[in-house]
Amino acid sequence: MDKIVIEGGRRLEGEIKIAGAKNAALPAFAATLLCPGKFVFSNVPDLRDMDTMIALLKVMDAVVEKHDGGVVTVNTENIVHCEAPYDLVRTMRASCLVLGPLLARLGKSRLSLPGGCAIGERPINLHLKGFQSLGAEISLEEGYVNAAAPDGLTGQRVYFDLVTVTGTENLMMAATGAKGTTVLENAAREPEVVFLADMLNKMGADVRGAGTDKITINGGKELKPAEIAIIPDRVETGTFMAVSAITGGFLKIVGCHPPHVEAVTLKFIEMGCKISEGPDWLEVTGPARPRPADVETNPYPSFPTDMQAQAMAVLAVADGASVVTESIFENRYMHVAEMRRMGANILIKGKNAFIHGVPSLSGAQVMATDLRASASLIVAGLAAKGKTHVRRVYHLDRGYERIEEKLRKVGAKITRQPDKDKK
Numbered sequence: 001m002d003k004i005v006i007e008g009g010r011r012l013e014g015e016i017k018i019a020g021a022k023n024a025a026l027p028a029f030a031a032t033l034l035c036p037g038k039f040v041f042s043n044v045p046d047l048r049d050m051d052t053m054i055a056l057l058k059v060m061d062a063v064v065e066k067h068d069g070g071v072v073t074v075n076t077e078n079i080v081h082c083e084a085p086y087d088l089v090r091t092m093r094a095s096c097l098v099l100g101p102l103l104a105r106l107g108k109s110r111l112s113l114p115g116g117c118a119i120g121e122r123p124i125n126l127h128l129k130g131f132q133s134l135g136a137e138i139s140l141e142e143g144y145v146n147a148a149a150p151d152g153l154t155g156q157r158v159y160f161d162l163v164t165v166t167g168t169e170n171l172m173m174a175a176t177g178a179k180g181t182t183v184l185e186n187a188a189r190e191p192e193v194v195f196l197a198d199m200l201n202k203m204g205a206d207v208r209g210a211g212t213d214k215i216t217i218n219g220g221k222e223l224k225p226a227e228i229a230i231i232p233d234r235v236e237t238g239t240f241m242a243v244s245a246i247t248g249g250f251l252k253i254v255g256c257h258p259p260h261v262e263a264v265t266l267k268f269i270e271m272g273c274k275i276s277e278g279p280d281w282l283e284v285t286g287p288a289r290p291r292p293a294d295v296e297t298n299p300y301p302s303f304p305t306d307m308q309a310q311a312m313a314v315l316a317v318a319d320g321a322s323v324v325t326e327s328i329f330e331n332r333y334m335h336v337a338e339m340r341r342m343g344a345n346i347l348i349k350g351k352n353a354f355i356h357g358v359p360s361l362s363g364a365q366v367m368a369t370d371l372r373a374s375a376s377l378i379v380a381g382l383a384a385k386g387k388t389h390v391r392r393v394y395h396l397d398r399g400y401e402r403i404e405e406k407l408r409k410v411g412a413k414i415t416r417q418p419d420k421d422k423k
């Protein structure tokens, strides 16, 4: 496995281009299972999670071809297999997104039940409860969930007890194949949900209200494949905003969609950044030293949990005390112990992290067990004095496209090296 080595303390300046959004591309690829034919995707990010999704589609007998420039074609003419196996699900929980489309198209699907993961328990009970409301029978057998609707699905009202992003996406996809109307209440409003609804409508479905907490799907329409451009990644955008904030740098972030990161933009302005924006770019000037700010994660349009760790890295060197509250996942503070090793002063109490900003961090050997925690250690390492070795880069490659190359271009001293220590 590789590691990333950073010599921190440099001011970064230049232009960075944002890739397509992982969390938009994953459900979009799963949606290809809804009908036979050839889909053409552009702006697909080159990530490990996308490779896992492609492997999964291939297990289902799809023909997937990667072309230059982020173009991927997915042909779902012949879908016979409907089982998402353990080896793929255990490396990527979003594998569960195939359940809804397979149930809609084939009337059955089978998924190795995801276990707990590094950021929390993350059950899929609300997905399953939703499928049951539409008439599916759900059973658990040898670690696998079987979902079956031999007579098809029927539209219903579905109320989500919690706001769930992939749960909303899964149900939206299943409901396109149900007879009659489905109404999803307390639905997620994330941009990725709106993007998926747009894709489904382009395929011939009738999905209304995406972006609000009530989504109506008039099911049973005939679906056809479509050409789809993946929207820009708002978490990658926010991560580079954090880079500018912590290095006192100046980054022009291009190919992004500023309205999707509004809560993040406002928070970084509170921390002392100067930010200007155009239709598809943001210019972020970091302060000499960040100001403290309180951050609470909540579903969109609030501050995203996927940016919590990167914001915390910036607050770790702020001129004062901040409180971060993680309201989505119960265990998303895995980066804190590593940041402490770099000299950060952070205390965790329940879902709150109390941060006393220190004048500077120092480089250390660090490692994280999830994607965004790894990104936050890169952010911290860019500002730290001395060398930071971020190990288990595997996590980073799941969700960031060649992050070290992008950072090198704006002046970072950062390299990827083989990690001789296998532990």
Ligand code: EPU
Pocket: 023, 026, 094, 120, 121, 122, 123, 124, 125, 126, 127, 128, 162, 163, 164, 165, 166, 167, 192, 304, 305, 306, 328, 329, 330, 371, 372, 399
């Ligand atoms: N939850 C349940 N039961 C369910 C579903 C969710 O209890 O059936 C709980 C979860 O345990 C969590 C909360 O509800 O406490 C919200 O989870 P959600 O279902 O919204 O998360 P997700 O759909 O599994 C997506 C993103 C995550 C992102 C979260 C929250 C994808 C593929 N993943 O996950 O992205 O953190 O929404 O915004 O869209 C990442 O990219 O690093 C990442 C983890």
